[in-house]
Amino acid sequence: MKPANALFSAAAVLRIAAMPALMLACLAAAKFVPSIAAFPAGWTIPVPAAINVVLGGLVPTIQPFTSLVGKLTGALLAALIDILQFLPWPAIALAVALIGFKAGGIRLTALVLAAVAYIVAAGFWMQSMATLSLVMLAVPLSVSLGFLLGLGAFFLPRLRHGLELVFDFMQTFPAFAYLLPLLLLFGFGPIAGLVATAIYAIPPMARCTLSGLAQVPRERLEVAEMSGCSIWQRLVWVELPSARPILALGLNQTTMAALSMVITASIIGGFDDIGWAVLSGLRQADLGKSLLAGLVIVLISVVVDRVTAGLFPSPTASGARIDRPGWPVILVAAGAALALGLAARLAAPEMLQGWNETRGIVDFGLLNKGLLSFVARYSDLLDAFKNMVLFYLVLPLRVGLAGAVLPVTWGFSMTPAVTVAYAALALLLALRQMAKGRSSAAAAILCLAALLYTGLVAFPWPAALALAIWAAWLAAGPRLALFTGLSLAFVLATGLWIPFVKSLYLVVVAVALCACAGAILGILAARSDRFSALLRPLNDALQTMPQFVFLIPALMFFKVGEFAGLIAIALYAVVPAIRYTETGLRNVPPTLLETARQLGCTPIQSTFLVQLPMARPALLLGLNQVVMAAITMLPIAATVGTAELGQQIYIALGKADAGLGITAGLVFCLLAINLDRILRGVAGRLHGDQ
Numbered sequence: 001m002k003p004a005n006a007l008f009s010a011a012a013v014l015r016i017a018a019m020p021a022l023m024l025a026c027l028a029a030a031k032f033v034p035s036i037a038a039f040p041a042g043w044t045i046p047v048p049a050a051i052n053v054v055l056g057g058l059v060p061t062i063q064p065f066t067s068l069v070g071k072l073t074g075a076l077l078a079a080l081i082d083i084l085q086f087l088p089w090p091a092i093a094l095a096v097a098l099i100g101f102k103a104g105g106i107r108l109t110a111l112v113l114a115a116v117a118y119i120v121a122a123g124f125w126m127q128s129m130a131t132l133s134l135v136m137l138a139v140p141l142s143v144s145l146g147f148l149l150g151l152g153a154f155f156l157p158r159l160r161h162g163l164e165l166v167f168d169f170m171q172t173f174p175a176f177a178y179l180l181p182l183l184l185l186f187g188f189g190p191i192a193g194l195v196a197t198a199i200y201a202i203p204p205m206a207r208c209t210l211s212g213l214a215q216v217p218r219e220r221l222e223v224a225e226m227s228g229c230s231i232w233q234r235l236v237w238v239e240l241p242s243a244r245p246i247l248a249l250g251l252n253q254t255t256m257a258a259l260s261m262v263i264t265a266s267i268i269g270g271f272d273d274i275g276w277a278v279l280s281g282l283r284q285a286d287l288g289k290s291l292l293a294g295l296v297i298v299l300i301s302v303v304v305d306r307v308t309a310g311l312f313p314s315p316t317a318s319g320a321r322i323d324r325p326g327w328p329v330i331l332v333a334a335g336a337a338l339a340l341g342l343a344a345r346l347a348a349p350e351m352l353q354g355w356n357e358t359r360g361i362v363d364f365g366l367l368n369k370g371l372l373s374f375v376a377r378y379s380d381l382l383d384a385f386k387n388m389v390l391f392y393l394v395l396p397l398r399v400g401l402a403g404a405v406l407p408v409t410w411g412f413s414m415t416p417a418v419t420v421a422y423a424a425l426a427l428l429l430a431l432r433q434m435a436k437g438r439s440s441a442a443a444a445i446l447c448l449a450a451l452l453y454t455g456l457v458a459f460p461w462p463a464a465l466a467l468a469i470w471a472a473w474l475a476a477g478p479r480l481a482l483f484t485g486l487s488l489a490f491v492l493a494t495g496l497w498i499p500f501v502k503s504l505y506l507v508v509v510a511v512a513l514c515a516c517a518g519a520i521l522g523i524l525a526a527r528s529d530r531f532s533a534l535l536r537p538l539n540d541a542l543q544t545m546p547q548f549v550f551l552i553p554a555l556m557f558f559k560v561g562e563f564a565g566l567i568a569i570a571l572y573a574v575v576p577a578i579r580y581t582e583t584g585l586r587n588v589p590p591t592l593l594e595t596a597r598q599l600g601c602t603p604i605q606s607t608f609l610v611q612l613p614m615a616r617p618a619l620l621l622g623l624n625q626v627v628m629a630a631i632t633m634l635p636i637a638a639t640v641g642t643a644e645l646g647q648q649i650y651i652a653l654g655k656a657d658a659g660l661g662i663t664a665g666l667v668f669c670l671l672a673i674n675l676d677r678i679l680r681g682v683a684g685r686l687h688g689d690q
Contacts, residue, residue: 016430016439019470020446026463027454039461044495048652048659055658059184066185074191077137084129089120089356091341092129095334100303102330103310111306115299121361124296130273131262132300138194138258142201143251149202150209150250160210165673171203172628172672174635175264176649177665180658183268193265201257208250212243252308259301263548264636274300278548282639287556288367294549298541305540371556386563393512394566397505400455422453440474456505461497464488472674476681483677487670496648496667503634503644503671506562510569510630515623517570518577523607525578526585535578542575547636555640565637573629580622584615617683624679631672645671 030037084092093116100112119128153163175196186192216239224234240247266275274296281290325333375382395404401422405414412418426449433442447467451459465488473481491500525532554568588611596606612619638646645664652661 016434016443016446019443019467020450022466023447023450023463026460026466027450030460036460036462037458039492039495039497041495043493045493047494048657048663051659051662052657055181055184059181063185070186070189070191073137073194074189077133077190077194080133080136081130084133085126085356086342086345087338088341088345089116089125091337091344092116094337094341096303096307098330098334098337100307102324102327103307105324108303108306108310112303115303118299119296120358122292122296123358123361124274124277124293125356125358127272127274127277127293128296128300130271131275131297134190134194134197134262134265134273135255135258135304138197138201139251139255141198142254142258143205145198146202146205146250146254147209147247149206150213153206153210154213163206164210167203167206168673168676169666169669170199172631172669173665174632174646174649174668175200175261176267176635176646176653177661177668179264179268180653180656180661184658188268190265190271192268196268197258197261197265200261201254204253204257205250208246208253209243212246212250213239215246216242248308248311251311252305255304255308256301259297259304260546262297263546275546275548278552282548282551282555286368287371287552288365290552291371291556292367294546294552297549298545301545302540375557382557386558389509389513389566390563394505394509394562396452396455397508398455398457398502400458401453403455403458419453422449444471456501456508457498459501461492464501465492468674472678472681475678475685480674480677480681484674487674491667491670494663494667496645496664499643499645499648499664500667500671502642503631503646503668506566506569506634506637506642506644507627507630507671507675510566510573510633511623511626513566513570514574514577514626514630518574518622518626519581522578522581523585525582526611527603527607532582539575539578542571545572547572547633550633551636551640561641562643564640565642568637568640569630569633572633573626576622576625576629580618580625581615584618584622585611587618588614620679620683624676624683627675627679628672631668631675634668 026036034040093113096116097109097112100108104111119125149163149167153160156163178199179192179196182192182195186195220238220242221234224238229237262273263275263278266273266279274293277293278290278297281287281293391404391409398404402414402419404410405412405418407413414422426446430442430445433439433445450463451467465485468488469481469485472484491497521535525535550568550571551564553571554564558564558567585607592610592614593606596610601609634642634644635646635649638644638650645668648664649661652658652664
């Protein structure tokens with residue numbers, strides 16, 4: 001511990017008090033200077049209008065080319081849909097089951113057959129084949145472009161940082177924001193949806209290609225150089241074979257990303273697929289139909305995930321040595337099954353057509369009534385949970401404690417005496433951190449106390465700008481601080497500051513809910529192998545579920561509104577919190593746990609005093625993934641009533657204002673990238689400290 005005179009020296013006090021003093025000065029000045037309280041409208045720059053001007057000149061120039069590409073791709077997509085919908089479903093099921101057997105054995109075969117049985121029983125076979133056709137065309141395009149981008153980033157080190165930033169923008173840019181430009185280029189129809197799906201699915205393959213090639217052992221490269229290999233020979237004979245497992249992972253993640261886009265693509269796709277079934281059910285308040293159609297997408301995603309993950313197993317993977325038929329035998333057998341199905345369909349066209357077009361055996365209306373009855377029965381409990389989160393978490397972040405603390409909810413109000421007590425508590429917590437030599441933590445406590453008292457929406461923009469730059473500097477240095485400052489300056493200049501702040505507080509609330517739920521479930525999973533095994537299928541289902549499907553339970557339980565969007569965001573983002581908590585706790589060295597047990601610690605004490613502190617880097621990485629998932633889900637949540645950046649994109653779609661949509665999408669990207677870099681920097685510092 002540092003000496004007391006060093007802790008409370010003038011320099012230390014100044015370092016701690018400078019940022020909180022700036023916050024207080026901005027809060028005081030905001031009461032008298034309107035330009036500090038709110039960014040002046042006259043200072044904004046018409047970025048959306050400028051983008052519209054650029055698009056107005058660009059679209060007519062390239063539209064003949066995109067029209068030709070659209071016609072060719074449309075013909076190919078229509079032919080593929082006709083083929084898959086023409087073949088009898090038993091033939092396709094048998095072919096996929098054979099591939100599943102090769103990729104994952106009997107269990108995966110059983111999963112394939114169960115998924116097909118459900119799709120047929122629910123009456124969604126024809127729509128499923130349309131969705132599968134779109135994915136089968138989008139994935140090769142995404143894989144090819146992603147591979148080339150990753151290859152370029154690997155061979156051009158000077159451009160690598162810039163390309164990685166491009167990958168970040170591609171991965172965080174909301175798909176809704178580029179739907180309108182795609183409509184202008186390709187028109188309303190499935191081709192625009194296919195292109196949107198392909199664009200969204202490119203980054204995973206690009207990142208995996210770059211990562212796989214960069215991780216090739218140096219010894220293999222040296223052997224290739226000593227053998228006289230050219231750059232091309234080294235790539236084909238050494239680097240690509242060595243990177244094969246990560247490239248296979250890229251294929252898997254690209255396919256899953258494409259499947260997650262099928263509902264979003266249906267908004268501009270305009271053809272009868274599973275995504276449209278989910279959307280139409282939501283629009284008609286037919287939650288039973290939406291739920292069953294969403295489950296179809298989940299099952300397809302799980303099957304595709306397992307099959308693509310098993311196509312290229314690691315040589316050391318469990319079960320890799322099981323003697324199964326080789327790929328030539330499997331492919332010949334699958335082809336024979338399809339040929340037999342084609343012959344049967346030609347021989348008995350009417351009967352087998354009825355098999356594919358069956359309406360299913362599930363009564364959507366009866367299921368819908370059952371769901372509504374369940375919600376009505378537990379409405380009091382659901383309302384109590386909703387009010388608790390709104391009054392004690394959402395409102396304090398939005399309007400601050402000064403506006404949210406009321407006698408009717410909190411039992412007291414923020415009188416001057418309570419405000420003084422609140423300030424004293426913040427000061428005591430800061431002094432405690434200062435006594436431990438953590439000056440930055442002490443300053444952060446004071447700044448966050450001021451922010452929480454005022455609320456994010458009413459917090460003066462100069463104070464928010466300074467606080468964000470300071471946090472970025474502490475986390476990762478001056479380069480990130482400069483990037484953060486320029487990012488927020490762009491947000492202010494576009495006039496989207498208030499929607500940006502509302503997005504930020506929704507992300508904070510969703511992350512808080514995910515952190516609490518994920519920490520509890522992760523701790524329980526780390527302490528019990530049985531509970532972990534029970535939780536794993538749920539995590540897998542949540543991770544493979546398309547984003548729109550999360551709106552169904554949110555709407556079912558909480559109806560349209562901001563809270564339903566918040567719950568959908570939390571459901572989508574909770575899995576990383578669970579997985580990283582469990583992984584971090586399980587990776588704590590057993591010797592530390594044994595030492596704690598010898599010192600008399602109970603299991604609970606060992607968890608909170610040993611495991612959680614040691615797992616801080618993993619927990620922070622999990623928090624990073626939760627934040628990124630929450631931001632990704634924001635545009636989807638806007639469909640049920642959230643008033644933030646996602647709503648701006650929907651306004652842009654309604655007005656056909658591509659400039660506004662792209663501008664809001666860029667703001668989304670900047671929010672995600674800055675939070676990602678700050679959390680990575682903090683995680684890196686914690687890892688270095690350990």
